Amino acid sequence: MTQFNFQFQKILDIKENEKDFAQVQMADAIKRHEAGCQKKESILSRIIRSEQTMREKQQVGMNISELRELENYIYQLQTQLMDSQRELEHLQKNVSKTQNHLQLKSQEQKIWDNLKEQKMNQHIERSKVIEQNFFDELASTRFYRTAKASLAERG
Numbered sequence: 547m548t549q550f551n552f553q554f555q556k557i558l559d560i561k562e563n564e565k566d567f568a569q570v571q572m573a574d575a576i577k578r579h580e581a582g583c584q585k586k587e588s589i590l591s592r593i594i595r596s597e598q599t600m601r602e603k604q605q606v607g608m609n610i611s612e613l614r615e616l617e618n619y620i621y622q623l624q625t626q627l628m629d630s631q632r633e634l635e636h637l638q639k640n641v642s643k644t645q646n647h648l649q650l651k652s653q654e655q656k657i658w659d660n661l662k663e664q665k666m667n668q669h670i671e672r673s674k675v676i677e678q679n680f681f682d683e684l685a686s687t688r689f690y691r692t693a694k695a696s697l698a699e700r701g
Contacts, residue, residue: 561655568648579637
């Protein structure tokens with residue numbers, strides 16, 4: 547049987563590489579999104595701690611300048627929180643975009659894999675037919691020789 551040679555193997559290899567690269571991009575996008583979530587949580591916890599500290603100091607009594615500094619700090623944290631939220635939305639869109647891209651590349655690779663499988667099956671079937679024809683020819687030749695030999699013995 548002859549060896550199967552897929553004529554579009556280079557394209558299939560490219561599609562596999564593209565899919566692998568898309569997987570790396572997806573993993574990177576998820577990692578950046580998770581880092582953005584951690585950053586947001588960190589800012590949120592600092593806001594909560596600062597507001598709690600401000601309430602405690604207000605009850606005890608605190609200098610107005612310290613109170614203003616703490617309020618400014620909380621305001622800055624809230625601004626950072628809003629910026630972080632916008633960044634997180636952008637990162638989520640990027641995750642969705644890379645996920646769609648990965649799905650597309652996976653589909654493309656699967657299409658080429660299926661084509662390769664179909665071509666390989668066709669090759670196997672052709673090889674089986676050729677092999678069967680060869681054995682049929684051998685059997686016919688053997689039958690012809692034995693028939694000729696038996697006729698020669700009789701006659």
